[in-house]
Amino acid sequence: MREIKYRARASHIKYARYKAWFYGAPYRDHKGKWRMRNDTHDVGIVDKSIAQFTGLIVENEKELYEGHIFHLGDPNITYTVVWHDTGLKGKQNGAASFVGLEHWQERIEIVGNRYENPELLEAKR
Incomplete structure (x- = not known):
């Protein structure tokens, strides 16, 4: 829990x-x-700016919160932690796909958040 x-x-x-x-x-x-x-x-x-804790600890013992922007190894493909359907998931920026956070926990690298780094929400081409 x-x-x-x-x-x-x-x-x-x-x-x-x-x-x-x-x-x-x-x-x-x-x-x-x-x-x-x-x-x-x-x-x-x-x-x-209110953000809920996902319950996950990622890179360098950082807590992962709603609104965090991260990638899974490719810095050109970023995701934002959002509430979707029944829980917190990673929504790919510039696309309609989602990833489960627990499955990818070991690969999540936080690069910012939507409040301080809104420019990271744009999909890179």
Whole structure:
């Protein structure tokens, strides 16, 4: 069973300037704004940056999250971790195909994420 956890980017300039990811539980406050709470922080977050942990640890002990962009050995063919059908999968950028993450776990090399590196979402030709 995988651990359910999330990460997101801070929306407040105090934290956003560090481009730090906050890890914890996302929720909406009484004003409808997204926030993230953990043991040490309770901060406003960018709702489009909320990403769920896949439960997989890949290259160099990195946790793989929704929104990560990766390749499987060929840097010209990249994938983005997305929710598809009944779970998190890798969607090939610029195509309609998907790959299972667990099957390819040993070959996944993270090259960025859709929030900080949107240019990587374009298919390379």
